Amino acid sequence: MQKTDGTGHCKIKGIMFDMDNTLFDLVEAKIASCNAIVDCLGTGNAEELLMYFMRKGHGFESTENIRDYLRDMDIYREVIFENCCNIYNYTKLETLQLYPYVRETLELLREQQIRLFIVTDASHNNAIARLEKLQLTGMFDQVITPDLTKAVKPDINVFYHALHRAGLRAEEVVFVGDSLRRDIEPARKAGMVTAYACYGDRNINDSYQTEADYVLNNIRDVLNVKGIGKN
Numbered sequence: 200m201q202k203t204d205g206t207g208h209c210k211i212k213g214i215m216f217d218m219d220n221t222l223f224d225l226v227e228a229k230i231a232s233c234n235a236i237v238d239c240l241g242t243g244n245a246e247e248l249l250m251y252f253m254r255k256g257h258g259f260e261s262t263e264n265i266r267d268y269l270r271d272m273d274i275y276r277e278v279i280f281e282n283c284c285n286i287y288n289y290t291k292l293e294t295l296q297l298y299p300y301v302r303e304t305l306e307l308l309r310e311q312q313i314r315l316f317i318v319t320d321a322s323h324n325n326a327i328a329r330l331e332k333l334q335l336t337g338m339f340d341q342v343i344t345p346d347l348t349k350a351v352k353p354d355i356n357v358f359y360h361a362l363h364r365a366g367l368r369a370e371e372v373v374f375v376g377d378s379l380r381r382d383i384e385p386a387r388k389a390g391m392v393t394a395y396a397c398y399g400d401r402n403i404n405d406s407y408q409t410e411a412d413y414v415l416n417n418i419r420d421v422l423n424v425k426g427i428g429k430n
């Protein structure tokens with residue numbers, strides 16, 4: 200684990216985790232979903248379909264990307280679209296896998312009486328479904344989604360809202376996320392200790408540069424953040 204500056208001397212009372220690509224690889228699950236759709240259609244290209252989700256427009260989660268893909272392939276029918284959406288949602292959830300050491304690390308943090316939170320741009324229903332699938336729901340004190348914050352990252356109000364709901368001061372909280380632009384920079388501006396989950400960064404088209412207080416090569420490196428346990 201690389202530490203990039205001297206912040207983080209306060210006793211840490213809470214850790215806020217981004218969810219997708221920080222606790223598990225959502226991109227791999229989406230790739231599996233795109234492959235399943237193409238296999239069912241018997242035509243098309245899974246990588247091209249994935250790129251529809253990567254575009255600006257409907258958003259990374261929206262199945263409207265599938266509708267656009269089918270229309271551009273000139274094979275759109277409503278019944279085909281609905282079937283593809285069902286395949287996509289089922290496969291994405293079923294193929295989710297935790298990154299190494301996630302469960303053990305969360306358990307160790309809870310043993311140290313550190314409060315744990317999810318702060319995600321996923322909808323409440325999607326967030327809960329993913330956490331339930333991975334048997335993580337009991338690990339977190341709160342799951343904070345746009346349904347509550349009325350904003351999405353990198354809006355700094357997401358981070359202020361999360362701090363308010365947690366009842367903690369910024370300097371008492373570590374924010375762990377895989378995106379420098381959407382997680383680390385706004386959390387840093389909000390005054391939190393920041394830990395960049397570089398192992399999960401799949402933002403291949405994002406050249407954003409900022410410094411985190413800590414760089415995590417795997418999630419258990421968060422145990423070495425100053426202010427956690429005996430550190």
